[in-house]
Every structure is written in C-alpha cells, then in structure tokens.
Amino acid sequence: MIDSSAIFNIKNQTEFEDLALQIFKHQFNNNRVYRSFCDLLYKHPSDVKTIQDIPFLPIQFFKSHKILSNKNDIETTFTSSGTTGNLTSKHHVTDLKIYEQSFTKGFQQFYGSVEDYVVLALLPSYLEREGSSLIYMANAMILHSKHTESGFYLNNISELKNTLIKLDADGKKVLLIGVSFALLDLVETYQFNLKNTIIMETGGMKGRRKELIREDLHKKLKADFGVETIHSEYGMTELLSQAYSNGNGLFNCPNWMRILTRDTEDALSIQPPEKTGGINVIDLANINSCSFVATQDLGRIYKNGAFEVIGRFDNSDIRGCNLMVL
Template identity: 70%
Template sequence: MDSNTIFNIHDEASFETVTFQTFQHQFENNQTYRSFCDLLYIHPSDITKIEDIPFLPIQFFKSHEIVSNKHSIQETFTSSGTTGSTTSKHHVTDISIYEKSYRKGFEYFYGNIENYVVLALLPNYLERKGSSLVYMANDLIKRSKQSESGFYLHDLKELTTKLIQLDQQGKKVLLIGVSFALLDLIETTQFQLKNTIIMETGGMKGRRKEMIRTELHQQLCEGFGVAEIHSEYGMTELLSQGYSKGNGIFKTPPWMKLFTRDPEDALTIQPNQKSGGINVIDLANINSCAFIATQDLGKIHHNGTFEILGRFDHSDIRGCNLMVY
C-alpha cells in the first residue's frame, strides 16, 4: 500500500476504504495477526463494518514480532517498563511513515512547527534507548529551526531561566514534558507564562505518587500560571498521536480512530459515551498492526473526541488472551 493514501484521508468514507484495505493487507501479511484472526474464526469476507475488525491485544508487542512485510527493520521502539518487566517492541520497517505521521499530526493541531521554540523535559525517556517520544521530540526540535529549542535532562535552573526569558520576549514556546518532571519544575519556581503551551505526556514512572488528571492539571496550571494544560496521547505501539488542548479532551488526526470495548466482553464494541477499554485504529501502523486493543480505559464522545479515564490492572484483557505468552 502507498502510505500517501493514509495521510490523504479527509472524510469517513476515505477512512473506511483505507481501513478495509489495511485489514486485508495485514490479514495476508502479518503472521501473528493472521493467527489471532484465525483463532477467532474471522476472515475478511466476514467483515462488513470497521467495528467488526479484530483488535490485537497490545501485549502481543511484548511476546511476538508484529510486522506486516518482509522489509528490513529500520528502527525498533521499546516501552519504558519497570525494572525486570518485559518491554514492548515496535519494529518499524519504514521510519518515514512515523516521521510523516507525527509531523502532519502536529501541524494538523498546532500549525507550522517553525513557529515554536520546542523545549523537551523528558529525563526518564532520554536515559534509555528506543523511545519513540524522544525520536519525535528530537525531530520537532530540529525542524523548529529555533536556536533556543532543545532537551533538558536535569538542569531545571537553566530551563527556568530560558522559559521565563522566551515567554517575556513574546516567543511561542512549546514545553513538552513527562508529568513528574513538570511537577519538579514548578516546585522550584512559580511561573506566570503568557505565550507558552505546557504539554504533559503522562507518567510518574515511579518517581511520584500517581495522580488523577484533574489534580495533576490543576497543580500544573497553578504552577505555570496558565489556563489549560495540553496533553499528548501516544504509546510505543502506535505511530500516531492524539492531542488535548485542555480538560483532558483528546482529538485524533484523520487517519486515527478510537472505540471502546465492553470490559467484560473484549470482542464487543460499545456505543459512544460508554466507558470501556480503548481500541485504536492507527493506519500509520500499516507495516505492523493498525488494530490494537490497549489497556487504557476511556470514553468516546459523539463528536469523536475522547477521554482517558485510567488503565486496566495486570489481569490483561479478558476474553482476548488466546495467544499471549
């Protein structure tokens, strides 16, 4: 399939057409996904609507090689995981598709990256190899073409000075950071930012106690002196991201769509407004698997926006663990 088709999707009809093509391609070329479909006795001829397509449990990225072609692997992204745990591996055979996805996705929601100074506060991600978030942030920093853009590991003092200086100069700043590091930053300084977007990527990574989103965002709003906290919804197993510009309400680019499944019956897709397990169609995953049942709990609204409400526990996705481990 031509990846340009994915990024030219402009309406529901074109999304469905490309989705059916992608399912057919992955059914025929992804050995793990084909085996999963076979165990469910589902064949492309059985599929009449996109909700009927099987969603592969995300744990398969820990236990199987999820690829849909025979091309050489250009990049392998890995999840952070806890010490001693099995990490997910997303093998990418065409890195240009990932680059196109996050570049077009960012532009779709925020405009030209060259309009921003990009500051990245991602200490735990920078301290390991294989982070898709660091890959994206590094590329956005370079493409911003702003000399002040860059990563900050532990030098919060330098970041504070830079942030205040840039904001006072009236420059548009995007500060993208992991939750615990953003909290560390506001404990050192009380900011009053007027031209800066604060974007959290989630995760305390064992550095702080977990917090519900409203509590986290309230603290960050007060600490940075801003009205809203933006968020990015992404993961190792996806090559696209959803974005929230406030209140935890996310939107997806046109080549990405979310559903919720029944928590008690993993193969049943629920109507909108009901909370359940998040299933993702990410058509940028053309060379791995575009249909993923995540371990996130959420709700889809009638206009296609969504909220993330939490995560399932370690019991895995009930009724859908036919091949895992």
C-alpha cells in the first residue's frame, strides 16, 4: 500500500517518476477498468520502465465506468456539468482529505497561504448544480480564509462590485475566482481599476456565451478590471489537482502533477516537448481512481515543464479510443 503523504512530499523529477511507476503498478493491480485497458494494449508493469511507457486512460471512461483503485467507501462523487442528454463524468472519491491536501498545497506552491486572501467566488453555473469539485474547492478556500468578507456570489453582482472595490482600496489581498461568462457579465455592467486583486478565470462559457479564445478573453478582462494580468486555473472533474497560470497563458503544475502530449494520430505515442498534441495528465493525487488520464484538450508542453492549452478535440477528431467497449 502506498502512503498518500508521499505524494505531497515530492522534491524532484526522480522522486516523481519513481512514485508514478509505483502508483501505476498499484492501479494496474487494483483498478479493474484500468487493468482491462492495459491488458488490451498488452502493457504489463514489466513493460513499463518510464512514465512515457504508462498507458493513459481516455477521459471518456469516467462517463461510462466506475474508475476506482481501492475498495474503500465512496465519500463523495464529483460530476461534470455536461449538456442536456449527454452522459456526465463521475469521479468517485474515497478519500476527500487527499483532494483537500492537493488543492491547498497546490495553491500554496504558487500563491502562498489561502489564509492571507479574501476569496470571492463568482461561479454561478457551478453553484446551480450539485457535485462540482470546483465548488468544493472554492468553499474550502473560503472557509480557510481568515477574512470574513470571503464568500460566494450568484446573481448579486452589485454587492460583489461594492465589496471588490472596497477591499481593493483598503489594500487587502483579494482573489476573485470566476467562470468566464460571469466575469464578462460583471465587467460589462461595472468598470474597475484594481490594484491588489488577482482575477482568476476557470474557463468555459457553459453555453451562456459564444466561446472566446483565451487571448481575446484576457484582453477584455484586463482592460475592464484595470489589471495587468489575468490568472487561470486548469482543472477538471476527473482530476484532484490543478495547474495555474499567472497571466502569460502558460500553466505550471504542482510537484505531484505532470503533463505529456500524445500524437493526435497515434494516441499511444508520446511526443517530445514543443509539439502540439493531445494533453495527457499524470495526477498522482488520483491514487484512488486513475492517475494517468488522456484528456480531450489539445496543448503544447515546453522544456521547462510549463504548458499551454490550445483547444479541444471534437468527437470526430479522437484517435485511439476504440477500446471503449470495455
């Protein structure tokens, strides 16, 4: 049995790779769905010598199968938003403490202690449904904040505007985390000139607006919030870790998370840095489900480990997922 505390004490790439290989063996032996997937690829632990050799489970399996690597009781199930009539992803979590450690330590690695921030969450599309991992994270951050002004906002954007302007003028460290369409709604109603506030978008219009490329979205938000940069969070229902961008469009992972890219025509082929491909995520915090996930995002990774997200596959573009009959 792998001690989960080792995940958050990784200090270098060698320790990361050693633990990733251990977790692969653990999940191969204990995750029925992942084992079947690996068997169909003829990938056994004896064949896996490096992290590039590890099979990445297509993210769609979280919609059709129960992805679990232990037999403990399920503490909660996070679900994706999805659109009407579509299957939603389900991430069964058997140890919420691991998720809490992951988002707390991940935020701390890039921004310092959440206790020092007033956390304002503008996440209406997530608040309006159950099972959001982002709402769980934001709620915990609000609770851990040592500022009474921290809280959620749904439709009361006038109150949010007043709070934001006052806190910023008082010199408080403020984190406003919001879904893209709601941030646009806010700045199209009110104008700001903020000096002490981090604006962090979580991506997505959730069907409320036309999708914008990140560059155009950030250009508008920077101008209307009066800030120099827009920060971003990269996470998803099927993961328990987040990567962050401090405004340059490049994301960085916490020490227990890595990004690889796969060839768009050959899903089993890992590409060298600086080539565009499908984003594969290694999230060691996912020790109790699957730590090796092939997403539907397109991106590019750089030699320093930073990565950018360029777009998404549409369903007709997905290659190498003909093993979905498991």
